[in-house]
Amino acid sequence: MALTGKKYSSIHSLTGSGKNKMKNVFDEGHIQHLAENESDNPVLTSLIYQIQEMQDELDYLRTEIESNKDNKTVIGSNTTLSFGDLTATTVKGVTRYTIDMIATRNFGGKVGSQTKSITLTLS
Numbered sequence: 001m002a003l004t005g006k007k008y009s010s011i012h013s014l015t016g017s018g019k020n021k022m023k024n025v026f027d028e029g030h031i032q033h034l035a036e037n038e039s040d041n042p043v044l045t046s047l048i049y050q051i052q053e054m055q056d057e058l059d060y061l062r063t064e065i066e067s068n069k070d071n072k073t074v075i076g077s078n079t080t081l082s083f084g085d086l087t088a089t090t091v092k093g094v095t096r097y098t099i100d101m102i103a104t105r106n107f108g109g110k111v112g113s114q115t116k117s118i119t120l121t122l123s
Contacts, residue, residue, distance in 0.1 A: 080104045097122040 014022060031048055038045040084100035102117040 078106045078108075094123070 082102050086099045098121050100119050104115040106113045
């Protein structure tokens with residue numbers, strides 16, 4: 001599934017004041033009460049648990065996206081090509097630029113994935 005794809009539909013269609021009323025009920029602490037008194041409604045408590053697990057996972061994904069958003073990756077059908085930062089080094093007045101290029105190919109089966117890398121020097 002693509003990152004922009006989704007496998008869910010909206011839980012409700014409320015917007016504006018209707019949605020604000022829902023938020024007001026939430027802000028009153030009813031969910032916290034259910035979380036702390038699980039025997040009051042075990043079904044809702046289970047749902048609250050799962051929702052919190054999903055929120056934790058979303059927070060983790062946000063962290064991963066933030067830390068990898070500047071990586072430039074080109075993806076083929078079974079090949080990933082990524083590049084490191086372009087760096088400049090000056091020695092005796094001559095500047096050379098280097099960049100790392102990493103290619104990974106998933107061959108599947110017994111071979112699996114293989115990665116090769118090279119450092120390109122540009123002058």
